[in-house]
Amino acid sequence: MTPSVTEIPLGPGLTAGALRPPGDTISTSTSDTSHILSASGVELSYGSTPAVRDAHLALARGEVAAITGASGSGKSSLLYCLAGVLPPSRGRISFEGQAYADLDDEEISALRRERFGFVFQYGELLPELTIEENTALPLRLAGQRKRPALTAAAEVLDRLGIADLRERRPSQVSGGQNQRVAVARALVHKPAVVFADEPTGALDSANAGAVLKEFLDLARSQGTAVLLVTHDATVAARADSRYTMADGVLAPIGAAG
Numbered sequence: 001m002t003p004s005v006t007e008i009p010l011g012p013g014l015t016a017g018a019l020r021p022p023g024d025t026i027s028t029s030t031s032d033t034s035h036i037l038s039a040s041g042v043e044l045s046y047g048s049t050p051a052v053r054d055a056h057l058a059l060a061r062g063e064v065a066a067i068t069g070a071s072g073s074g075k076s077s078l079l080y081c082l083a084g085v086l087p088p089s090r091g092r093i094s095f096e097g098q099a100y101a102d103l104d105d106e107e108i109s110a111l112r113r114e115r116f117g118f119v120f121q122y123g124e125l126l127p128e129l130t131i132e133e134n135t136a137l138p139l140r141l142a143g144q145r146k147r148p149a150l151t152a153a154a155e156v157l158d159r160l161g162i163a164d165l166r167e168r169r170p171s172q173v174s175g176g177q178n179q180r181v182a183v184a185r186a187l188v189h190k191p192a193v194v195f196a197d198e199p200t201g202a203l204d205s206a207n208a209g210a211v212l213k214e215f216l217d218l219a220r221s222q223g224t225a226v227l228l229v230t231h232d233a234t235v236a237a238r239a240d241s242r243y244t245m246a247d248g249v250l251a252p253i254g255a256a257g
């Protein structure tokens with residue numbers, strides 16, 4: 001099963017080419033250019049079940065923001081709205097001042113593929129590709145030739161201390177190593193924003209701390225903003241800004257810095 005350009009798995013049930021139902025009600029205003037990503041009045045319901053209520057959030061270039069909250073509070077739903085994966089029921093989301101509502105399906109797919117990176121709890125690597133090929137995937141999807149893409153992948157793997165694993169397949173490395181590969185893949189194309197949903201949630205605490213540090217150090221060194229969803233307050237403590245979510249309501253906790 002070789003991945004096609006439009007079928008890169010981004011997580012359970014998600015693909016890079018997926019999702020943009022017609023008829024959403026996002027406003028087309030593009031006034032906020034001071035933040036790389038901004039959201040106002042975002043709401044999402046699944047049928048009659050509200051999951052996100054009137055969420056406001058702004059992410060600066062290179063900022064690491066964390067959202068904590070209990071299971072079912074709406075964190076993932078909000079993350080997927082902000083990543084252009086799920087269209088909100090109401091509200092406005094914009095990237096670099098460009099409202100998602102003004103982008104067509106192809107443009108929003110390109111945004112997710114080229115300007116965003118994704119990390120999920122279980123890595124979501126493609127089992128039939130090597131570690132190096134998995135890491136190079138965003139560059140290949142963006143049209144880069146194989147050799148420079150693999151060279152760039154090897155450099156990122158080296159920065160994460162796992163260059164020696166590059167010829168192996170995901171089944172041949174540990175959980176922590178898999179998650180480092182997922183981090184490498186999310187950052188290899190130097191995206192503007194990485195969306196990370198419980199990126200270390202499947203790891204033991206020592207491994208989780210190490211992987212998280214490497215992830216955030218690498219993101220910060222290349223100016224990539226990170227929006228991090230986590231249950232774990234110690235993970236959130238590494239962020240520049242923090243939000244909490246309860247019953248679909250997002251609230252900032254503490255000042256940035």
Ligand SMILES: Nc1ncnc2c1ncn2[C@@H]1O[C@H](COP(=O)(O)OP(=O)(O)OP(=O)(O)O)[C@@H](O)[C@H]1O
Binds near residue numbers: 050070072076078
């Ligand atoms: N596809 C769906 N269809 C219907 N309801 C859903 C769907 N996905 C999530 N929900 C509901 O929306 C609410 C928010 O779910 P969400 O997954 O966003 O929460 P979460 O805070 O990320 O939870 P967790 O920490 O357990 O991942 C929950 O009540 C959940 O049951």
